[in-house]
Amino acid sequence: MKKMRKHRFKAIFMVMTLIGIMVLAAGCGLAEVPGEPTEPMPGEKEYSVTLYFAHTGYVETGDETLPKLVEVRDVPLSAQEGRQYFQLVDSALREIPEGISPAATLIDDNIQVHDVVVDDGTAIVDLSSQGLNNGSLAEAYVISQIVESLRASFPEIQQVQFLVDGSVVESLMGHFGAEEPFTEGIFNLQGE
Secondary structure, eight states: OHHHHHHHHHHHHHHHHHHHHHHHHHHHTTSOOTTSOOOOOTTEEEEEEEEEEEEHHHHHHOOTTSOSEEEEEEEEEEEETTOHHHHHHHTGGGSOOTTOTTEEOSOOTTOOEEEEEEETTEEEEEEOSTTOOOOHHHHHHHHHHHHHHHHHHOTTOOEEEEEETTBOOSBSSSSSBOSSOBSSOHHHHTTO
């Protein structure tokens, strides 16, 4: 009798486990299918943003006749309202849209974003101090990609203030002053 109960318990346990696995597997079928447009998740809104990336030709050669930035317009971005700024910096700027060349991003895995909020026309971009150790060209691109992309994508943003670990700092990587908000990226400030 005890053996029958033990076997029945094992059978019920196995059936429940299989049902759980089937439910999980069915849920996986809801994943994004490459090449098909995705609908925003409930509570998310679709935004059309403009992103700026490094021009690889300029980065590789320093040829001043080349543009320093590559502009990509009408990039779809899904985010909860109020989080679109963070999503742009922490996700969209990390990946070059397919077919865009010659472009690269300096917003890589070394650049960690704590948060991005907007207050009275100022986007406040709080970065982690980890990974903020590079040359002046990398610093110019990190600042320019973020500032130009946020300003071009969201008309409510007039300027961008950078913080590092929650505090205003002299410079992000030691080459450009960051105590005051940026109204333009480094390259535009230098006359491009």
